[in-house]
Amino acid sequence: xxxxxxxxxxxxxxxxSNAWGTIGGNIAxxxxxxxxATQDVGTSASNVVxxxxxxxxxxxxxxxxxxxxxxxxxxxxxxxxxxAVAAHESAPDPHPGYATDGDLSDHLGDFTxxxxxxxxxxxxxxxGAVATHAALxxxxxxxxxxxxxxxxxxxxNKTIDYSNNTLTGVQPTLVSGTSIKTINSxxxxxxxxxxxxxxxxxxxQTxxNKTIAYASNTLTGVQAELVSGTSIKTINSxxxxxxxxxxxxxxxxxxxQTxxNKTFTGYTETVYALSxxxxxxxxxSIQTKTLSGNTTFTESLADGQSVVLMLDPSTYTVTxxxxxxxxxxxxxxxxxxxxxxxxxxxxxxxxxxxxxxxxGSA
Numbered sequence: 001x002x003x004x005x006x007x008x009x010x011x012x013x014x015x016x017s018n019a020w021g022t023i024g025g026n027i028a029x030x031x032x033x034x035x036x037a038t039q040d041v042g043t044s045a046s047n048v049v050x051x052x053x054x055x056x057x058x059x060x061x062x063x064x065x066x067x068x069x070x071x072x073x074x075x076x077x078x079x080x081x082x083x084a085v086a087a088h089e090s091a092p093d094p095h096p097g098y099a100t101d102g103d104l105s106d107h108l109g110d111f112t113x114x115x116x117x118x119x120x121x122x123x124x125x126x127x128g129a130v131a132t133h134a135a136l137x138x139x140x141x142x143x144x145x146x147x148x149x150x151x152x153x154x155x156x157n158k159t160i161d162y163s164n165n166t167l168t169g170v171q172p173t174l175v176s177g178t179s180i181k182t183i184n185s186x187x188x189x190x191x192x193x194x195x196x197x198x199x200x201x202x203x204x205q206t207x208x209n210k211t212i213a214y215a216s217n218t219l220t221g222v223q224a225e226l227v228s229g230t231s232i233k234t235i236n237s238x239x240x241x242x243x244x245x246x247x248x249x250x251x252x253x254x255x256x257q258t259x260x261n262k263t264f265t266g267y268t269e270t271v272y273a274l275s276x277x278x279x280x281x282x283x284x285s286i287q288t289k290t291l292s293g294n295t296t297f298t299e300s301l302a303d304g305q306s307v308v309l310m311l312d313p314s315t316y317t318v319t320x321x322x323x324x325x326x327x328x329x330x331x332x333x334x335x336x337x338x339x340x341x342x343x344x345x346x347x348x349x350x351x352x353x354x355x356x357x358x359x360g361s362a
Contacts, residue, residue, distance in 0.1 A: 274309075279321075279347060281305040291316045299323075299347065299354055306348035315339045323347065323354040 041050045043058050088094050174180045176187035183194050226232045228239035235246055272284030280300040290312045296319040325332055335358035337343045344359040
């Protein structure tokens with residue numbers, strides 16, 4: 001048995017008959033009870049913690065507790081939390097109670113009444129009401145069939161604005177001088193007649209840009225239409241009518257040309273004073289030469305070409321090119337030039353052979 005007595009000075013006297021023996025006097029003076037015996041019960045600083053009726057600790061700060069295992073603290077074993085978090089994050093729909101982005105996108109893109117709202121709930125007209133309304137011939141006070149946008153209909157006494165519609169096979173409103181020309185500054189629109197200044201049978205008139213048929217009119221001072229080969233000749237079977245130029249093969253003053261069956265009259269041959277020793281018809285068909293020493297001649301003749309060479313009196317020796325001499329005496333040898341008169345030599349080529357003849361002296 002034990003008892004507690006509280007005095008006015010808060011001195012507690014305990015009398016106990018337990019196994020420890022009798023305890024008496026001021027409890028603060030008892031040294032064998034421990035420090036907790038002198039503390040209050042509670043959850044404040046220096047209080048003794050007391051379990052509740054269910055043997056549970058009250059709510060206290062346990063941040064300084066040590067030596068607790070994850071299981072004792074109600075946590076997952078070491079290393080399992082990371083795996084659980086990763087599995088949670090990789091799950092396609094870890095929170096099935098919430099809508100995903102895909103669900104929202106599908107819902108927003110669903111135009112087929114995803115909430116199954118009826119026409120009556122939405123305040124809409126019953127099915128077929130619009131068609132029934134459109135088929136009425138007296139809708140909005142309009143009598144007769146309504147004009148459709150696609151079907152063919154015959155319109156009577158209608159006013160159609162050309163600028164606001166696309167009309168085919170019709171002429172827009174004509175504007176004189178803009179969409180239709182005028183004649184002599186007179187509009188073609190409206191009633192009446194326009195005198196255009198027709199050609200009269202008598203009197204003089206100036207005609208501009210007119211087409212006049214020659215066969216059905218009498219024209220003076222003009223040429224009837226020419227017909228090549230009939231009313232105008234051709235040249236070398238080529239018509240003279242039309243544009244362009246006809247080359248007739250006229251003899252030109254310069255250049256080389258081949259003439260066939262031509263007759264030359266009143267022409268003058270070129271006389272050339274030979275300064276060198278080559279005898280060529282390009283210098284002239286008549287050539288003269290005054291010798292100043294022994295001379296060796298060459299020639300540049302072609303078949304059909306000839307040259308008359310006049311040599312002044314000379315006692316110099318002359319060497320001739322390879323040629324066949326034709327003399328009056330028939331000797332066939334080069335002539336002996338006279339030293340007292342001018343010697344006349346004719347040279348020509350036929351078949352590649354140059355021939356020569358001493359014509360005499362003058």
